[in-house]
Each structure stands twice: as structure tokens, then as C-alpha cells.
Amino acid sequence: VTNAIENRLNRLRGSLPAEEPGARGIERVARNPDCTRLRALTIAGITPATAAVQIYGEPAREGQSPFALAIGNRFENVLMANGGAALLTRYRDNGRLTVRECKVVVVPDLAPGTTPVSMARRRAETDRLFRLKLQQSSKAPNLIVKPRIPVRLLGIDHDTEPDALVAADTDQFYRPAEIKSYPDRDGKTDAADIRGACRQAAVGVVSLRHALDRFGIRDSEQLVRSRGDLILRAPGSMRPTLREMTLRGEVASLERAIGEAPKDLDELEAMLPPGATLDDQRVLDSIPNAYRSNCREHCALAGRCKQAAIAAADPVVLGDSARELLAAAGTLSRALELLQGRGKPPRTAAEQAIADRLRESLLEYRKAVGNVP
């Protein structure tokens, strides 16, 4: 981020410090691309959790349980011990790597620490390894652990750190791998957990394509397919399992989200009054949101946005299909008027269609319960 942009972002955040959204923040935007408020926060580098606590004064919510964190850390340590032996074995057993393909680079070991200087070095080291691979050098690693790759989202480069990248010597480029300590119970693994991991792996795909774009490689989509590996934990053990996932839908929705407005800082600043800062509740409230029933799965502002939807009698409080069906009415009270033939007669063909549909459904319901007037 150049100094000029950094200054503008600092101004926009007001009193709040910068936070890197990372892969999680980027995939969050893809989960609700219609929400301008979330995009604004992400552009500025404020997480919804910080906004809830620091801007709206809500109590801080618990993060991941210490137990889950401890299992996650232990699992990663087991995988990475002895030069990533357990992970390499898994890839070998799945036929993706041979015994000789065992070159592993752990990027944080090349640039330890958390200072901006070490982060810049990690980015540079990652680029160096990518160049080796693009030159098809025999020194290119087969496993890169925790590379640091910027993703251009909303006009600003956000650093991401995929858990690992994998490539056989004959592969043209890398594939992202997402490591999760969930027990892999085949069809019984929590579908929401799998979807979440796939969305993060999709950020890896997009970050690799952006890296190739930076290197001036044209067919980045050919070199980095919409595929990723999920490394999960065999139940009752610390052994890794490997699932190869197709991520077409996840990558497509990320790319769509990246193209939506406001897609950059210029557009965001143009939306706000001069000098407005996002740490001001009134400013943040003035930016349109788009509450959806799945907001609570990923955004710490969901409780607040739901209350606002209830206060506005927004049809979304009845679920996403009601939101779509009743969109032209705008509010639940108007939908009720249309059903009961009260208030103003239907103002548009779309309102008339809602009135007809609601009356038909009411009639069907009455027939079903034996209550035909």
C-alpha cells in the first residue's frame, strides 16, 4: 500500500487502527457481495468484530474456544514436524507427489517476526519461489508452507497466508491447501465446516492468479485451476486426510464480489460526506447494508443489522425466499396491505403480482386447514 493510500485509509478509519482482513475477511465479502457497509469496512481495514465493539459499543464476543485452538495448533505442529513429513506422506499416498518430491520451504522461517519488514520479506521470498516454479527450476519447492501473497480486493492489496501450496515437479504451478483440524467423517463432516474451508481455499486460488497477473502471465486460469486441497484430521488421531475439491462456485463468487461497487477507495470516499470517518456510528449507519439470514454465520454485526431489518419491517426477517418474493412491496406492512386489499391499490405490475400470489397462497392454506370462507 503506498503512503498516499495509507493516509487516506487512516483518515477513513478515524481513531481505529488498521487490521488486515486476511483470507477470512476476503471470503466474508464474497458471502454478502450486496452489503456496501461490509465492503466499506473491509476496504478501510476494520473487521466487523471491531466495528461491533469499538463503534457500536457491543460486548466483545468469544473467539474460537481455547480447546479448538489447542487442537488446531497441535495438528499443524504434527503435520509440519520433520520437514512436513506427515503432509508429504499423505500427498505421496494419494499419488500426488513421489518420494523424491520432498522439497519443503516454510516461509515464516525465512523471515521470522511480525514486523512490516519481515512481512515484506515473506512476500518477496514467496515471489522468489514462484519465479523458480515458473522457470520450471528443479529447485522449486513441492510444498510451500505459509506463503504470503497479496490479493487485490477493493482496490487495495491485502496480504493472505494460505496454509500451504503444493506442486509436483511436473506441475506448472501450485495448488492451495487448507489445513483444518476438523475430524474427517466422510459424508458426516459438518457441511458448513467444509464449505467454510473451501471458501478459504478459493481465496488461495484467487491470490495465486493475482500473483501470476503481477508477473505478467496471461493464462493464469490455466495454470491455477479452480481446485484446492482440504487437509482434515482422521477421527481420533492426528493423521491427515486429503480431499481434493473443485472450487468453481467459490472462486466465481469471490471474483464477482471483487468486481462489485464500491470496488475501490475512490468510490467509497465519493459515497461519504467530506471528512466522514467510519468510526462514527452515524456514518457507518448511513452506508446501506443488505441483511441476509446467513449474516450471523460470518459477520459480527448480524444482531444489529437484524434489529434494523425488524424495525424497518423488511421482508428478509421472514427468510431469503420471502425477501425475494416480497421485494417489490418493500416492507412487510405493505405486503400485508396488498394481501388484505387495504391502503393504496397496487402501484406497479410487480405489486399486483405479489397481491395475487399472496391471495392464492392464503386460499390454498385455508383449503388445506378446512377453513374456506
Ligand code: SF4
Ligand atoms: S451483518 Fe450487516 S454488515 Fe454484516 S454482512 Fe450482514 S448486512 Fe452487512
